[in-house]
Amino acid sequence: MTDEPTQVISINFESGGSGKGVSWHMDAASCPLRRALRDLARKRAEANGLPQEHNWGGMEKADRGSIFHKLVELYHTGWLRPEQALEIPCPDAKSAFDEGIRFFTGYRDNFPQDFWGKVLGAEVKLPRDQDLKALEIPDALIEAPPYILPVTIDLIIEVTNEDVARIVKTLPVLEGMEAGVYLVDWKTKDQKPYNLLNAYGGKVQGLTYQAVYNFCNPDAPCKGMIYMGIVGHKPMRLRDEGQRKPKSFWPLLQHSPTDDDLQMLGSFFLSAEALSHTNFPNLSSCEDFGSCVYYIDGERTCLQKAKALE
Numbered sequence: 001m002t003d004e005p006t007q008v009i010s011i012n013f014e015s016g017g018s019g020k021g022v023s024w025h026m027d028a029a030s031c032p033l034r035r036a037l038r039d040l041a042r043k044r045a046e047a048n049g050l051p052q053e054h055n056w057g058g059m060e061k062a063d064r065g066s067i068f069h070k071l072v073e074l075y076h077t078g079w080l081r082p083e084q085a086l087e088i089p090c091p092d093a094k095s096a097f098d099e100g101i102r103f104f105t106g107y108r109d110n111f112p113q114d115f116w117g118k119v120l121g122a123e124v125k126l127p128r129d130q131d132l133k134a135l136e137i138p139d140a141l142i143e144a145p146p147y148i149l150p151v152t153i154d155l156i157i158e159v160t161n162e163d164v165a166r167i168v169k170t171l172p173v174l175e176g177m178e179a180g181v182y183l184v185d186w187k188t189k190d191q192k193p194y195n196l197l198n199a200y201g202g203k204v205q206g207l208t209y210q211a212v213y214n215f216c217n218p219d220a221p222c223k224g225m226i227y228m229g230i231v232g233h234k235p236m237r238l239r240d241e242g243q244r245k246p247k248s249f250w251p252l253l254q255h256s257p258t259d260d261d262l263q264m265l266g267s268f269f270l271s272a273e274a275l276s277h278t279n280f281p282n283l284s285s286c287e288d289f290g291s292c293v294y295y296i297d298g299e300r301t302c303l304q305k306a307k308a309l310e
């Protein structure tokens with residue numbers, strides 16, 4: 001009997017978002033002081049070679065999402081062969097790392113590797129250098145709509161009519177899809193999002209991602225954005241027996257941006273940018289998104305920390 005070599009898949013993942021992208025602007029619009037303190041913490045962490053704080057939620061949730069995102073990227077781009085993917089055991093939830101794997105195995109058990117049709121890319125960062133060169137702008141920022149920000153798109157797919165029929169049969173909520181290119185965004189969740197668009201940052205993220213994608217691919221713009229909310233039930237399943245509504249997987253189809261949407265995005269980002277220079281503490285945001293990291297046991301620790309900004 002020969003010993004089979006153990007295969008090790010090494011995963012490098014990044015946390016911290018796309019720099020001054022959509023999350024940064026949403027945070028600045030929500031509470032400028034929180035954004036300023038986070039920027040300060042990030043600069044200090046960078047100076048000391050420490051990991052960066054994630055933009056939203058705590059580090060644990062960021063780790064869970066990062067592990068899930070990396071595994072699902074390897075899965076849908078074929079780097080993780082089907083037999084390898086199926087050998088990944090589902091761990092009991094202990095750490096955020098285990099949770100990321102558990103979310104992935106739950107997803108894998110319900111969606112085959114070719115579920116989304118042809119995969120054009122995963123974790124795609126836009127705009128590319130050549131896009132910016134073609135636009136003759138120095139960096140990822142245009143001060144008028146469409147506002148071009150750095151984005152990282154989880155998955156870009158191209159579907160045929162046949163793919164659409166299969167996808168909609170499994171996920172009837174995606175009725176309305178047609179053949180063409182779509183962007184997909186994964187959202188790992190503790191529980192069912194009560195309002196899909198609010199839970200996913202309103203319209204802003206999806207419309208911006210689509211606007212940036214279309215700006216960089218004017219000859220083949222995308223048809224929409226699919227958010228996939230993934231809830232970690234035990235076990236994770238498409239739907240309960242005899243039910244039409246989803247159980248653990250909550251997709252949402254967002255239309256492609258209209259001219260009004262682009263105008264709205266430009267106004268939003270310009271306002272957020274202006275607000276970010278005020279360091280204004282917005283007390284109405286302390287309990288947003290599962291509570292601000294500077295709002296501890298009902299105490300706002302941000303005002304004390306703000307002295308470091310002076």
Ligand code: SF4
Pocket residue numbers: 031033034281282283285286287292293294295300301302303
């Ligand atoms: S505790 Fe409230 S006011 Fe302070 S940074 Fe957080 S959201 Fe802003």
